[in-house]
Amino acid sequence: MKSILATILSIALFGGFNDIATVNELKNRAKKAYNSGDYEKALGHYIMLTDSLGVKDENITLNLANTYYKLNDTTAAINNYSNVLSSKDRSIxxxxxxxxxxINNKNKKFEEALSHFKESLxxxxxxxxxxxxxELLKKILEEQKKQQDxxxxxxxxxxxKDQQKxxxxxxxxxxxQNKDKQNEDQQQEDQKNKEGEQKDEKEKGEQEKKKEQGEEDEQKKEQKPEEQEGKPEEEKPANQDPSFSEKLKEMNISEEKAKMILEAMKNNEIQYYQQNKRKAKKKKDPDKPDW
Structure with missing residues (x-):
């Protein structure tokens, strides 16, 4: 600020703000300060030229933008650079x-940066x-795109791969699931066949049993009446009758004696049936009539 005030006073001493010499003096001072790295001082001179003196010069605007850029005021720098993009002076x-x-490259706006470099060329x-x-940024972007692809x-x-998996x-x-279903169906089929085989065996057994029973019935029908009637009934042992022992006690007969008597009776009965059987088998006289 002090340097700007000193500049204004010196300009006034040299003959006023609109004097061409004064403008040229400020340009020289600004350029000298910029080249020496005194960007604050250079900025003061350029602002004096553009704002105070109202100088309309694209070179001054470009230098002002460069000064803002050196002072890291990118917003002001962008505004001033943008003001001279349509300049007819190709160097500007x-x-x-x-x-x-x-600036756009530093802000990672690579596509915009590449476009500005292209327009600059x-x-x-x-x-x-x-x-x-x-060329460098284009190669970087191509590599990035390749990597992205x-x-x-x-x-x-x-x-x-995940979808295929x-x-x-x-x-x-x-x-x-199909294999389990097939196994289940096969088990059911095997069980069904097993049950069918068991049923067939059961029916076959019942048929054989019925057949054997029928054969026994036929044999009984063909058996002679005398053989059926002549067969003595099996006697139950005397000792199976619960009251038999009491009756023997009343008759004063021992069980052994009673068994002997029963055995003798049984033998006599058997001899009687055998005699009748022999008489029945005696041949008839062929010369005599059947009646």
Whole structure:
């Protein structure tokens, strides 16, 4: 601020604000301060020229933008660079685009930066700094795009791989389910066949049993009446009758004696039946009539 006031006083002493010599003096002082790295002082001179003296000069605007850039005031720098982008002076236009490309590149606005570098080369194809920045940034963006495409392809491959894996798992699951169902159906079929075989065996056994019973019934029917009637009934042992022992006690007969008597009676009965059987088998006289 003090330097700006001193500048104003010195200008007044040299003959007023509108004097061309005064403007040229401020330009020289601003340029000298900028080149020496005294950007604050240079900024004061440029502001004096543009605001106080109302100088309309694209070179001063470009230098003012450069001074703001050196002071890290990128917003003010962008505004002043933008004011000279349409300049007919190619040297001013190429620098303005170049500097906007650098600022956008630092702000990671790579597409905008590349566009400004390209416009800078259009304005001045001999601008080697813009060409270098353009080629370098273009290569970086191409590598990034290539890497992005590779990542995208890898993601697609991984996604397809996961989808195929899920599909294979589903297919395996379906196959297992079908296999389990087939096993279950086979077990049911085996059980059904087993039950059918058991039923057939049971029916066959019942048929054989009925057949044997029928044969026994036929044999009984064919058996002679005398054989059926002549067969003595089996006697139950005397000692099976619970009252038999009491009766023997009343008759004063021992069990052994009673068994002897029963045995003798049984033998006599057998001899009687055998005699009748022999008489029945005696041949008839063929010369005599049946009646």
């Amino acid at each position: 236009k190429t620098v303005a685009h170049q500097q906007l490309g650098i 259009k304005a001045d194809p001999t601008n080697e700094e813009s060409r270098y920045n353009y 590779q990542n995208k392809d890898q993601q697609n491959k991984d996604q397809n 899920n599909k294979d798992q589903e297919q395996n699951k379906d196959q297992e």
